[in-house]
Amino acid sequence: MSAIRLLVLGAVRMHGRAHGYQVRNDLEFWGAHEWSNAKPGSIYHALKQMAKQGLLKAHEVAPSTAGGPPRTEYEITEQGTEEYLSLLREALTSYDQKMDVLSAGIGFIVDLPRAEAVDLLKQRVEGLREWRASVTEYYTPQDGPEQLGHIGEIMNFWVHSADAGAEWTRGLIERIENGAYVFSGEGEPFVGVLPEGEENPYATGEPHPGDEN
Amino acid sequence: MSAIRLLVLGAVRMHGRAHGYQVRNDLEFWGAHEWSNAKPGSIYHALKQMAKQGLLKAHEVAPSTAGGPPRTEYEITEQGTEEYLSLLREALTSYDQKMDVLSAGIGFIVDLPRAEAVDLLKQRVEGLREWRASVTEYYTPQDGPEQLGHIGEIMNFWVHSADAGAEWTRGLIERIENGAYVFSGEGEPFVGVLPEGEENPYATGEPHPGDEN
DNA sequence: GCAACTCTAATCAACTTTGACTAGGGTACC
DNA sequence: GGTACCCTAGTCAAAGTTGATTAGAGTTGC
Numbered sequence: 001m002s003a004i005r006l007l008v009l010g011a012v013r014m015h016g017r018a019h020g021y022q023v024r025n026d027l028e029f030w031g032a033h034e035w036s037n038a039k040p041g042s043i044y045h046a047l048k049q050m051a052k053q054g055l056l057k058a059h060e061v062a063p064s065t066a067g068g069p070p071r072t073e074y075e076i077t078e079q080g081t082e083e084y085l086s087l088l089r090e091a092l093t094s095y096d097q098k099m100d101v102l103s104a105g106i107g108f109i110v111d112l113p114r115a116e117a118v119d120l121l122k123q124r125v126e127g128l129r130e131w132r133a134s135v136t137e138y139y140t141p142q143d144g145p146e147q148l149g150h151i152g153e154i155m156n157f158w159v160h161s162a163d164a165g166a167e168w169t170r171g172l173i174e175r176i177e178n179g180a181y182v183f184s185g186e187g188e189p190f191v192g193v194l195p196e197g198e199e200n201p202y203a204t205g206e207p208h209p210g211d212e213n
Numbered sequence: 214m215s216a217i218r219l220l221v222l223g224a225v226r227m228h229g230r231a232h233g234y235q236v237r238n239d240l241e242f243w244g245a246h247e248w249s250n251a252k253p254g255s256i257y258h259a260l261k262q263m264a265k266q267g268l269l270k271a272h273e274v275a276p277s278t279a280g281g282p283p284r285t286e287y288e289i290t291e292q293g294t295e296e297y298l299s300l301l302r303e304a305l306t307s308y309d310q311k312m313d314v315l316s317a318g319i320g321f322i323v324d325l326p327r328a329e330a331v332d333l334l335k336q337r338v339e340g341l342r343e344w345r346a347s348v349t350e351y352y353t354p355q356d357g358p359e360q361l362g363h364i365g366e367i368m369n370f371w372v373h374s375a376d377a378g379a380e381w382t383r384g385l386i387e388r389i390e391n392g393a394y395v396f397s398g399e400g401e402p403f404v405g406v407l408p409e410g411e412e413n414p415y416a417t418g419e420p421h422p423g424d425e426n
Numbered sequence: 427g428c429a430a431c432t433c434t435a436a437t438c439a440a441c442t443t444t445g446a447c448t449a450g451g452g453t454a455c456c
Numbered sequence: 457g458g459t460a461c462c463c464t465a466g467t468c469a470a471a472g473t474t475g476a477t478t479a480g481a482g483t484t485g486c
Contacts (some may be wrong), residue, residue: 030364031462035371037308040442044466069449069465076450097248098309099374103367110363123337150323150394151243154316157381160250161312164377168370196431215472234435257436262471282436282479382473 003036006091008046009084010077010108012056019061019071022046030107036100044075045076055080092120095127097161104170114176114183121173132156132162160198216249216313219304221259222297223321223421225269225289232274232284233257243320249313260287268293301325305333308340310374319385326388327396338379345375 009024024043032038032157051058056074076084087111091105111118135158148155175181182189231239237256246249263272269287289297302325304318322330348371362367374413388394395402 003443024465029365035367037443039444039469040466041445045442069467071465093305097312099370101310102483103370105365106370107364109366153319153322153385153388154243154248157312157316157319160377160381162373164373168373172366219470232435237435249474252474253436254438254476255472258472282434284435 001087001090001094001098001099003091003098003104004038004042004046005050006084006087006101006104006108007032007036007038008043009076009080009087010104010111012047012074013081013084013111017073017075020047020207021071023047023161030063030106032104035103039200040065047072050080054176055083085111089156092117093123093127095124095131095165097158097165099172107158109180110183112184117183118173118176121169121176124171125169128162128166128169132159132166135159135162214300214303214307214311214314216257216304216311216317217255218244218263218319219297219314219317219321220249220299221256221263221397222237222268222289222293222300223317223324225260226294226297229293230272230286230288232286233260234284236260245320246315248316260285260394263293274369291342298324304337305330306340308337308344308375308378310378321393322404323396324395327399330396331389334382334389336383338386340387341375341382343380345372348372348375349350351402 007027008023010025012018014026015022020040020043024038025042027033027036027038027043045057047056050056051074054077057077059073059075061071061073088105091149092109094101112120135155204213220240224239225231227239228235229376233256235254237251237253239255240249240251260269260271264287265268267290270290272286274284274286274289301318301321309316322416333394336354348368353391389396
């Protein structure tokens with residue numbers, strides 16, 4: 001599972017109705033172009049693909065108001081909402097090392113009820129625990145770990161990552177249980193979108209120090 | 214950068230001469246099909262592509278000795294070796310969160326001289342430090358972190374990951390400086406390949422507990 | 427002796443990802 | 457008043473990825 005569909009569905013849903021460039025801007029506001037494959041080509045492709053599959057409904061729209069080619073606006077369908085929630089749950093539960101998917105999941109976590117969010121994150125911790133155990137077993141065969149030479153360092157790296165991931169997840173669970181953030185059904189939701197017409201301080205073009213490529 | 218080219222080049226180089234199925238088996242022995250995109254299709258594609266680009270030389274070979282379609286054997290070229298070392302250095306230095314690339318790099322780290330390996334890993338730690346600083350700045354604008362709501366948790370997650378990654382890297386540096394493993398130019402290298410004709414205990418088909426999909 | 431199965435080795439079509447490019451319009455400068 | 461530049465919005469070809477499928481050859485059961 002890549003993060004792009006979750007990100008695009010979530011962004012369209014937040015707006016109610018959005019064209020590609022809007023989605024792209026929201027995701028840049030989140031920094032998603034840096035930690036995921038939310039690049040222009042992928043976004044437009046995902047929009048078209050999901051429209052074809054009935055997860056989004058495409059509206060034909062007049063030649064844009066501010067220069068450039070005509071824009072197509074999209075709206076999420078009922079089927080799309082189902083898919084969205086399903087992807088979101090999977091992103092939060094999955095304990096593999098896909099940082100982009102998890103990041104996207106966190107971005108939309110408040111679309112779930114608080115109790116469910118906590119529950120999914122606990123499942124994530126449990127999954128990490130099991131996964132860690134299986135890796136440990138995998139690289140400590142009866143003949144001793146020397147068998148693997150430096151290859152064992154790869155496994156060591158995974159285990160280390162699993163531990164760090166679990167620790168962070170437990171911290172998040174605690175913050176949520178202590179009342180942080182506004183979740184589904186708890187009143188006015190926080191919307192991580194640029195106010196209409198405002199400038200995006202984090203847009204492409206001015207990479208922060210330390211960026212690659 | 215995906216991990217596949219590094220993995221395939223490194224595997225072919227270890228053998229001197231290898232056909233696709235051999236590469237696939239080596240990578241499975243490493244567990245690479247679980248933590249990277251080293252799946253059959255990608256491996257064969259990478260082999261052909263890199264042969265076309267002159268990184269590998271393809272030898273036409275008689276219809277295989279043990280059933281199945283005829284096999285093509287590959288050998289790494291001088292240009293391929295250059296590319297291999299360049300990819301390897303990049304994988305070890307890069308401080309972004311591509312776990313598969315780093316894992317592949319660790320797998321081949323002993324192809325470098327010990328001193329260079331340590332140096333590259335130190336660069337990685339330094340990169341992580343800078344990257345962490347830039348993220349911290351990014352999500353603590355003058356208006357205070359509340360601006361970002363739960364979106365700040367994404368940044369928090371990155372910072373946490375960067376810290377964990379740096380810590381693990383420092384541990385590896387220490388082990389290497391204390392003489393662990395056999396590096397380039399230090400005598401008989403450790404070869405993480407299945408002995409000819411031996412069975413692979415970790416091959417596809419019997420996933421360990423906790424695996425996804 | 428032959429049908430069903432397994433193993434080896436690789437291909438293929440469908441899909442996704444990428445980064446460079448296009449094209450329309452506004453704006454600054456002199 | 458023209459030209460150099462920038463912003464908006466999106467397309468495209470090339471490359472990479474995936475999972476299913478093919479195809480040859482040995483093996484087992486009856």
